[in-house]
Amino acid sequence: GQNIDQPTEMTATEGAIVQINCTYQTSGFNGLFWYQQHAGEAPTFLSYNVLDGLEEKGRFSSFLSRSKGYSYLLLKELQMKDSASYLCAVPMFSGGYNKLIFGAGTRLAVHP
Amino acid sequence: DTAVSQTPKYLVTQMGNDKSIKCEQNLGHDTMYWYKQDSKKFLKIMFSYNNKELIINETVPNRFSPKSPDKAHLNLHINSLELGDSAVYFCASSQLSPAGLNSPLHFGNGTRLTVT
Numbered sequence: 001g002q003n004i005d006q007p008t009e010m011t012a013t014e015g016a017i018v019q020i021n022c023t024y025q026t027s028g029f030n031g032l033f034w035y036q037q038h039a040g041e042a043p044t045f046l047s048y049n050v051l052d053g054l055e056e057k058g059r060f061s062s063f064l065s066r067s068k069g070y071s072y073l074l075l076k077e078l079q080m081k082d083s084a085s086y087l088c089a090v091p092m093f094s095g096g097y098n099k100l101i102f103g104a105g106t107r108l109a110v111h112p
Numbered sequence: 113d114t115a116v117s118q119t120p121k122y123l124v125t126q127m128g129n130d131k132s133i134k135c136e137q138n139l140g141h142d143t144m145y146w147y148k149q150d151s152k153k154f155l156k157i158m159f160s161y162n163n164k165e166l167i168i169n170e171t172v173p174n175r176f177s178p179k180s181p182d183k184a185h186l187n188l189h190i191n192s193l194e195l196g197d198s199a200v201y202f203c204a205s206s207q208l209s210p211a212g213l214n215s216p217l218h219f220g221n222g223t224r225l226t227v228t
Binding site: 030031033037041042043044045048050085087091094095096097098099100101102104105107 | 154202
């Protein structure tokens, strides 16, 4: 089965750094995705990790530890526009195909 | 523009009615999906089609019937709408590889369905 946990809400200050954690339990592992979703909009892809370690992409970085079933998304130099929900997602293999299972998302509010 | 587009953006209807949502992608992907996002913002897969073939069918009431006339289109028809069907429905597409789902999903802008 699949179980994905992430905090429901977080708040942070503009210019600061925030880390959003995600823990997962899967019967197999085929990578982990992070998506960003602004209120009333579609989720958009941020990052994909399949190997252990940190992947950096501008102000956003994503870390994975497969042995611990743990990932985090690190947002640096926070801007007001970073206020959004951040969704952790893992593929689950079922019936010969993969389907992407999402966590409940972490709502991040960035304050001035 | 290359994208996943779905219509309508908003749908308000009464209980018992039948409605359809249309989705089209011009990204050349071979797999398309329907996801439902409820009031708690939980995004849950409903269906997936690969090259017009149904490959994933979660435990969705049979009032929901997807149709894929070709690999660029995936429509969703809902019969006898109920209050609990109120949600945002997202269409998405991706390219499956032999290694599995390791390419990102591209989402449409969603259809906000309100059943009164």
